[in-house]
Each structure stands twice: as C-alpha cells, then as structure tokens.
Amino acid sequence: MFQENDLIYYGNTGVCRVVEVGYPPSKAPGKAGQLYYKLDPLYETGMIYVPVDTPVFMRPIITREQAQTFLSTLSDVKEDEFTSQRRAEMMDHYRSLLHAHSCESLAQLIKTLGNKAHRFSVLGRHLSAAEQEYKKRAENLLYGELAVALGLSTPEDAAALAGPALCNF
Template identity: 30%
Template sequence: MFEQGEYIVYGSTGVCKVEKVTTMDMDGVPGDKLYYILRPYHKEDREIFTPVDNKKTKMRKLLSSNEIKSYLNEFNELEDFEITKEKFREDNYKQCVRGCDFREILRLVKSLLKRKRSRFLSGKNFPSTDERYLKIAENILFSEISYVLKLSKNEVEDFFRTNMKEMATT
C-alpha cells in the first residue's frame, strides 16, 4: 500500500501524489473499503479516486534516479516496440501504456518518434492513433523523468529531440 504524501505512477495518467488514503462515504460503497485520492503531477487541479486494491489500473512506485538514468543511457540501443499485427496496433499501444512499465513505454516512444520522422520524410501523415498514444506515452515518461531527475518538462523533451536527431544520422 502506498502512503499519504508519496508520489507514484498511476496507469496512463503518469506521476501522481497520494493525497489521502481514506474510505468513501457513498451509497453502495462498503464503509471499510480503502481508496487513494491522487493528484496528478503537473495537473494539480484534478483529483482521482481509486480503490487501494484496484486490479484494473496498474500503480507502481517511482523509479530511482539511477534506474531512470540507466534506461535513458540505453535509449539509442533499445529495440523497437513490436506490433504483433497491424490491425491490433492500437490495442498494443493501449496495453503498453496501461502496463505502467517504464522500459516498454520508452520503447514505444522511441518507435513512434522514429515512425513519425520516417513518415514525415516520405511525405506521409502521421496517423492520429499514433499521435494520440505518443502523447500519452510521453506524458507518462516525461512526468516521471521530470519529477525524479528534478528537470523541467522542456529539458526532458529536449533530451528526446536530441537523441532522435542522433539516431537519424546513424
């Protein structure tokens, strides 16, 4: 169980602060069932109420700064995110972002950025589904990197832009 005041990663929302662990006083809700009240990092005007024992949306502790740096150092060597079948592309994206696995989401971002660049260079549009999941995946990654490494979101975005340019020249 997470503690009040702790920062966690919550599903496709990204980094959230555990504002409170409490019961809910509502009809149809057992009085002893515990809930987290979460406040998304960078969107402090929102609140999320989720059961402590939520099995549908994954929650995890933040990675350490060393873990994040290790993943970022291997960014250019990461293998592409694999799409099993083209018709299941969106399902693969959805499963990845909901899975809350930093490395897999990093692979997805890398692959989508490469795909976007490739399509641009060949004069093709970037599909809206790809764009939507790129934004979701970037939000998850960038919020965790930004919070843990004490960087602004702009600094994190610059890192990815720089690394994508390096990949394009190799």
C-alpha cells in the same frame, strides 16, 4: 500499501502524489468502510479517489538512480518490430506497450512512432490521429516520471534529456 506523500505511477495518469489514505467523502462513490487513496496527479488537474485494492496499475515511481541508468541506456532502445496490415492489431499492440507501464516500453513506443512519423514525412504522409495520440501519451508518461525522479522542474526538461536518444534521424 502506499503512504501519504508517496509519489506513485498510477494507471495511464502517470505520476501522482498520495494526498491521503482514508475514507472518501460521503458523496464519493464506493463501498462504505473501504479505504481509498486520494491522489493528486502532478501533470493533470483534479483529484482521484481510488480504492487501495483497485485493479488499476500502481507502482512507486523509479528512483533517481534508476532514471539515470535508464537515460544512459536509452539510445540502446530498439524500434518495435511488430507489424501488421490490420490497423486494429497495430493499435492493440501500441496500447499494450502503453499499458506495460515501464519506462522501457514507453521509450520503445516513442521511438517506434517517432521514426515512423519521420519516414512518413519524407513521403508526404502523417501518422494517424490515434498513433499521434499514443506517442503523445507515452511522452507525457515517460517524461513526467523522469522529471520527478531526477528532480527536474518540468517534463519538458526531461524530454530535452531523453528526446535526442529516441530519434534515429
């Protein structure tokens, strides 16, 4: 169980601070007597109330040492080799990388879609809106976690550190 002030990675929201562990306000939905986390997303607005036994993915954020090790091996991340002629299969695959909730899978998704965007730009084409959204979401999640783990001011600072290693062009 997480404690107040813990920094956690929550679902597809990303880094949140546990503000409180307790019972939700009387107007909040939920089972009476059920413990909730009150989460404050670091890079989004609003508060999240979630039962402590939620099926939504939660984990502690990576440590500074893990972030530094990750950055040192980032250029070794390979572009994803999954291909399909069916758009729905590709979107399901991208979603599975996003929902793996690991820095490695997020980096792979960013690298894959970034390189695809570059290849497409040479041909005068663009990524689909869905692909652009998956790439942006992966960047927000990865750079947000790296920024917190490394004590950086903003996710943009983390992007400046990680971004060059994610481009093959």
